[in-house]
Each structure stands twice: as C-alpha cells, then as structure tokens.
Amino acid sequence: MENKHWWNNSVVYQIYPKSFQDSNGDGVGDLRGIINRLDYLQKLGVDIVWLNPIYKSPQVDNGYDISDYQAINPTLGNMDDFQKLIDGIHERGMKLVMDLVVNHTSDQHKWFQESKKSKDNPYRDYYIWRDGKNGQAPNNWGSYFSGSAWQYDKETDQYFLHLFAPQQVDLNWENPNVRHSVYDMMNWWAAKGVDGFRMDVINLISKPEGLPDGKKAPDEKYANVEPIVANGHRIHEFLQEMNKNVMSKHKMITVGETPGATPEDAQKYANLENTELNMVFQFEHMGLDANPNPALGKWYDQKTKLSDLRDNFTKWQEKLAGKAWNSLYWNNHDQPRVVSRFGDDTTEDNRVKSAKMLATMLHFQQGTPYIYEGEEIGMTNAYFSRLADYVDLESINAYHQLVDDQHLLDGKTMMKYIAMHSRDNARTPMQWDDTANAGFTTGKPWEKVNPNYKDINVKQALADRNSIFYYYQKLIKLRHEMPVITNGSYKLVDGNEKDPDVFAYLRQNDQTTLLVILNYTNKTLERHYDVPEDASLLISNYEDDAGATIRPYEAKVYQF
C-alpha cells in the first residue's frame, strides 16, 4: 500500500539548538554548529530535523519568548547561516521543521510594546487585557510556571494574561489581525523553504468566553489552567483557517503540541483529511508518573508502571487507527531522559539494554517517531543535586512556590523530584566525545555538561557496532523498508493485557506479521508466545534468542 503522505514513514530528529553544538566558543550552541553535524544526522538516517525556536528572543524561556518572528537570535547566527543550514539539510535529502510559538510573544515584541502604551493603541487588542476584580487579578488562573497567570500593569491600570512566564504574553486569537499576521509570517518562512511547523501549545490559543474561574484542588493556590483553556471552543475553526491560509498552499508537515488532548480531540486535530494538523503531541503517557496530589503536579519520584504505559499506548494506537495519525515520542526538551525515566541507567549494561528495549517499544508502533538529541546514544538525566545548578525557570519557580511559599514539600524531597523531572535533564549539552565539555564548546557551556560524558558520547557510540546509535539506525531503516510498520494493524497479544512485566504486541498487514516482545524489568522471565516455526528474528537487543526465557530488558521482534 502506498503511503498517503510523504512523511508517513519518516522519522524526526529534534535539535535543541542551544545545547547541540557550539561553533564559536561562546558556550551556546548555534546554527553553524548544527551545519557541522548534518552528516551525523544523515548517518543516523533521519528524514526530518525539527529545531526548537531560533528566533530573536530575550531567552527568558530559551527562545519560547519571541521578540521578532522574522529574525534569528544573534547568539545562534544570522539569516545567512539559516540559509546555509536549510540548504545543507535539503542537499542531504532531509526536511526542516521550525517551531511556531504563537500562543504568546515576548513582552519585548513590538506588538506588545505598542499594546501596553495605552488602552486605545491599535495593538491593544493583540493581547488579553482585563480590569482587576476587587484589587485582585481578573480570575484565579495559575501560570504553568507557578504564580498567577495575570500580571498587573500600572501604566494603564489593567492586567494582561500570560499562561507561562510574565514575559510570555498571550496573544488574543479572537482578533483577526493577530491571526492573519501569524499566517503571513508562516507563509514567509514557507517561502524560504521551511518544510513544516511544530506548533507550541497550539490547543491553548482559544480562550473560553468570559474567562471564568477554574476549580482548585485543596492545596492549590491557583487553578490549573489546562482544563479551562485547552481545546477551546474556537480551536478547530482557527486551525482550519490556518490550514486554508497556510498549510494547504505548501507541501508541509505539521505537528501540534496539545497538552490535555484526548484521542477524541486528536481524531479531529490530526484527521486523515488533513483539514487541521497532520499529528499532535499528546501528553497522556507523560503524565502517568505524576504526583497523586494535583498541587504537586509532575514533581514526584515514582516510575511509570508497565500496565499503565501499555494501556495508554494501546488506547492511542486503537483509537487513531484509520482516523488520525499518531506522533510517537518518549522525551523532548521538556521531559526527563527516556532511559532514566522509563528504563534503567544504574549500570552500563542495563542502560544500553533498556534504551534499546524502549526504542523498540515505540518504533514499532504506528505513527511518526521523534528522536530527541542524545536519545540515540542513551544520554541520561544529569541529576544535579544543587538548585544552583538548575537553569530552567520552571524548576526554580516550582521550588520556591512549593517549598518556600506553600510549605507543601521539604527542600530535600523537592530536590529529589527536581533531579528526576527537571527540564534541565534534557538540556545539558550534547555529548560528542570525551574531550573537555564533551566536545560541545571550547568555552563555558551555558548549562553544565552531564559528568558522564567521558563514557557516554557520540564518538564512543560510533566506534561500537553494538551501540544504541546503530540500533536506532536499524530501527529507522526498518521503518523505511517495511510497510507493515507504517500501515499494519496493531493488536495486543492475547492475554498480554494482564502481564505486569512484559509488553507483547502484533503488527499485521496482508503480507507480514510482526510480534514485538519487550521485558520492562531487570528480571529473567518465562513467557510462551505463539511463534511460528518459520518466523525469523528481525531485531533484538541480545546476541542470541533464548526462546521462552526473556532476559532483563530484552526486546525482540519476530517476523513471519
């Protein structure tokens, strides 16, 4: 069966530009650094490169606070470098996806600079301004980065909305001028050759009418905004309008970041007619290890149970089949490292085995897999123990709110949770080799390098035929070559839904069946599956096949 879209059997590689490769010794990764590493990406075999925001930005949230959508941040390079980068990507047969951050702009953006000047400024209505209520914020919404979602502005005696940091001001999508300015900007990038967009928190852009208060859990100081603003009443209308004005005019790939989206939402966003987006990043599997106390959110230290993970993956595979397209991811710049979170980084052997096992679990599902920089060499969490080593505002603000302000946790417990869940775990520099600063920079890195870089790095991985890198290379190649991975049906092996330790599923089309068997634990187990005599072992993370004996973190896929 032919693929419906050019990207159906593609694999995406995500680059966090600040942390990937520095070329000029200022300690910050840059576009020239990425250009120097394009051969590496080609060797891995990926099809699409997604860059986190590279636009001009004061960097309050590492580029998710954009002050000019049509300029490159000077620490990363300039338009010339950008042109060389996109040419280099295209010359190698790959495509480029840019981050699109249009729920909010930086407070330094010229629109906001105008907007805050006066109530009758033509740009006033580009943002969401409201009067206070009894000397307080207009409602009880909390920001994703702690504190209220409203900031008071003395000059005009009103509050403006910011779902993230106060320097990330929410745009007013009710205003058609805002929407059409965004579409024009997207078309401008498409004309430069950009092949698609990853859309930051795109399902938060349609705010509910009247901006009503939200419900608060007992310990919560502010209401969690997500259930109130996610998937708002005009969201599908806005995305269809964007699609008409932008996507339908180009051969683009789009992925929307959609916190709080259910499979039913995704069926609409990522419908196969592509009237909105091509796929979405959903968060359900990222929330399975959250703290049971909603006031503590993601801050916790329990490992996700296999049964929860399997139920969730199965639900998404089944509900989107034939209706919408899945994105498949384990981690990104906002999440801990996959091998530390879902696998086992306590010994070298377990790190390598569990990284390959988890890669197998994801890459044999239907959808488009995303690999986050360093995942392909099994980079781990940095587990910094001092708050002073953390750079990310989310962790720092959460510490102050939960420990100093609300006294919900003691400092030691919070530091343990931060070490496991901070976004900084994903943002430590890429580990290229065992020289100073892991070969990332000759200067002082903006974020500390993970001390394990002497053992875990690209140079080592490329020199070892059994490395995680070559395993990923093989998974990507299989996806390109075997239609069943793209178009086959998904089904759990009979009885597997009750197995607490092993995940076993089938992929099947008219020609081929694949049986995927995954041991999520560090124990040796016995399992008897129906494997036909003529089945061959397609891929495995062990040297041999021990039949019904399934060794620690073993992953194997049979083909018949």
Ligand code: NOJ
């Ligand atoms: C989601 C992005 O992935 C994250 O890094 C950022 O902080 C927020 N959106 C706000 O833009």
